[in-house]
Structures are given as C-alpha cells and as structure tokens.
Amino acid sequence: MVQKQISEVIRPTTFVSSTKLCEQFGLDITVATETFQHTGSFKFRAAYNLAISVPNEEIITASSGNFGQALAYACKLTGKRCTVVMPETSARVKIDAVRGYGAEVDLIDVAKIGRNERVAELAAKMPDAYVASAYDDEHVIAGNSTLGDELAGWGFGSVIVPVGGGGLISGVITGLRRNGDNAEAFGAEPILGNDATRSFRAGELIANETEPTTIADGARTISLGKLNWAIIREGVEDFIEVSDENIAEAVRLYFGLANLKCEPTGAVSLGAILEDPERFAGRKICLVVSGGNVDPAVYRELI
Numbered sequence: 242m243v244q245k246q247i248s249e250v251i252r253p254t255t256f257v258s259s260t261k262l263c264e265q266f267g268l269d270i271t272v273a274t275e276t277f278q279h280t281g282s283f284k285f286r287a288a289y290n291l292a293i294s295v296p297n298e299e300i301i302t303a304s305s306g307n308f309g310q311a312l313a314y315a316c317k318l319t320g321k322r323c324t325v326v327m328p329e330t331s332a333r334v335k336i337d338a339v340r341g342y343g344a345e346v347d348l349i350d351v352a353k354i355g356r357n358e359r360v361a362e363l364a365a366k367m368p369d370a371y372v373a374s375a376y377d378d379e380h381v382i383a384g385n386s387t388l389g390d391e392l393a394g395w396g397f398g399s400v401i402v403p404v405g406g407g408g409l410i411s412g413v414i415t416g417l418r419r420n421g422d423n424a425e426a427f428g429a430e431p432i433l434g435n436d437a438t439r440s441f442r443a444g445e446l447i448a449n450e451t452e453p454t455t456i457a458d459g460a461r462t463i464s465l466g467k468l469n470w471a472i473i474r475e476g477v478e479d480f481i482e483v484s485d486e487n488i489a490e491a492v493r494l495y496f497g498l499a500n501l502k503c504e505p506t507g508a509v510s511l512g513a514i515l516e517d518p519e520r521f522a523g524r525k526i527c528l529v530v531s532g533g534n535v536d537p538a539v540y541r542e543l544i
Contacts, residue, residue, distance in 0.1 A: 282532025290384030306335025313344030376408030377466020389416015407469030459506030
C-alpha cells in the first residue's frame with residue numbers, strides 16, 4: 242500500500258475569532274480548534290505520522306480514547322492492525338469510535354491493573370507489534386509539531402495548550418521554534434492531575450500517585466513523557482492549574498459564545514484564562530482546543 246505523507250492527509254486546524262468571547266474577557270483571543278481534525282482531535286496528527294513511520298504491521302497502545310481512535314483510523318488507512326487498551330471509565334463515544342475504526346479494544350479496571358502493565362502483557366504475546374505511547378514517542382511529537390507549524394507566523398504573544406502527557410505542547414513548541422516563532426507557550430493543566438505543573442516548579446519529573454479523577458479525561462495521565470519533558474522543561478513559559486469547575490465553565494462558554502462543541506480536555510486552555518485573565522492582558526492569545534470528542538450525556542450535563 243502506497244502511504245500518503247502526513248501533509249496530504251491531515252486537515253488544517255480551524256481558527257475561530259469570536260467577538261463575544263473576546264468581549265467576555267476584554268482580551269484578544271483566537272481559538273485554534275482541532276475539533277474538525279480527522280477523528281475529532283489533534284491526536285490524528287500524531288497517530289498517522291507514527292503509523293507511516295514504523296515498519297511494524299501491528300501497533301499496540303493505551304489510551305483513554307482520542308489517541309486510540311486516531312491510531313485505529315490511521316491503521317485502517319495504512320492497512321495495519323491495532324489494539325487499544327482503554328480504561329472502563331473512558332467515554333462510551335470514544336470506545337465505540339475505536340471499535341468502529343476496526344481496532345481491537347481491551348478494556349481494563351485501572352484500580353486493578355495499570356494501562357502500561359496491561360500493554361506490556363499484550364506486547365509479550367505479540368512480539369512483532371510496535372508499542373506506541375500516546376505522547377512519549379518521537380513520531381508522536383513530530384506529528385503534533387505540524388500544528389505548531391500552522392500556529393507559527395500569526396503573531397501570537399501567548400499560546401495556551403492543554404496538557405496531559407505533554408505530547409501536544411511539546412509538538413507545538415517544536416513546530417513554532419523551527420519556524421522562528423518565539424510565542425510564549427503556556428501549559429494548561431487540571432489541578433486534579435497537576436504532575437506537569439509540579440514537575441515544572443521542581444525542575445524534575447514528578448508523577449501523580451494514582452490516575453487523576455478530573456473531568457478532563459484526556460489529561461488523566463500519571464506523568465509527562467520523558468521525551469516531552471526535555472522539550473517542556475526548556476520551552477514552556479509557565480503552567481496554569483485549572484479547577485474542574487472552570488473547565489466545565491469553559492465548555493459552556495465555548496458553546497454559548499463561540500458556537501463550538503468542545504470536550505473538557507480541550508477546554509482547559511480557556512479554563513486557564515478563567516483562572517488568571519489579567520495575566521494575558523495586552524497579549525495576542527491563541528487558545529488551543531485539542532478535541533471535541535465528548536460523551537453526549539456528559540456534554541448535556543455540562544452545558
């Protein structure tokens with residue numbers, strides 16, 4: 242099968258300028274939303290780049306949903322097989338989507354076995370498979386850097402990016418810098434899973450003791466990836482911790498002021514503005530919305 246290059250497959254990010262949103266905060270805000278990307282999130286950039294970059298015909302990963310469905314679709318496009326380990330608590334819409342793209346779903350109770358532990362068990366049975374991290378992988382970072390390429394040259398003073406494992410923000414920084422763009426990169430992270438913030442403050446990787454319980458399910462990671470940390474440590478201006486209450490409010494504001502359906506993880510960057518709006522006064526701000534895959538019942542409750 243002839244593989245298309247990533248530039249031939251990904252959809253360009255959608256830039257949204259909402260007068261209502263800007264007036265709400267008195268700030269110059271542009272939203273860069275990946276909700277219209279293939280499979281509904283930025284993860285397709287990473288997944289497709291990984292699928293075309295590794296020679297293995299089978300790929301195993303662990304994902305709460307977005308990377309899983311992105312990799313499932315990427316493997317469908319490239320003729321490869323895919324197995325995704327997912328927590329039982331993952332959004333039903335994401336579990337169904339992974340299966341819908343033809344991947345095998347392995348559901349686990351994270352209180353009994355960790356995602357990585359289960360992946361290791363499966364990998365032992367499939368020695369020819371490539372074990373893919375949803376964020377701590379050079380192919381993932383390279384795929385995500387294409388978003389940084391798109392953000393470069395807009396004259397943004399601050400780019401605020403949701404952070405889970407760190408694959409997105411490390412890719413954004415990589416893309417911005419190679420284009421000579423020195424916009425300040427801020428990480429926005431749920432306070433209930435603030436390992437990245439604590440690591441950044443301490444100058445060393447610090448992991449969460451257990452999987453976070455934040456409503457931002459895409460940020461329920463134990464720790465930043467080591468490859469991501471090397472980029473984040475040098476390239477991030479600062480981190481802003483966001484309460485679940487402000488994440489939920491950000492979801493509502495996107496719906497009401499920008500007519501944008503956004504999943505909780507994707508709304509964390511706007512949540513950072515809610516936490517500290519004065520910090521960004523006078524700056525041209527880019528808010529990255531990482532995805533829009535949210536369970537309908539959850540979304541109904543939030544808005």
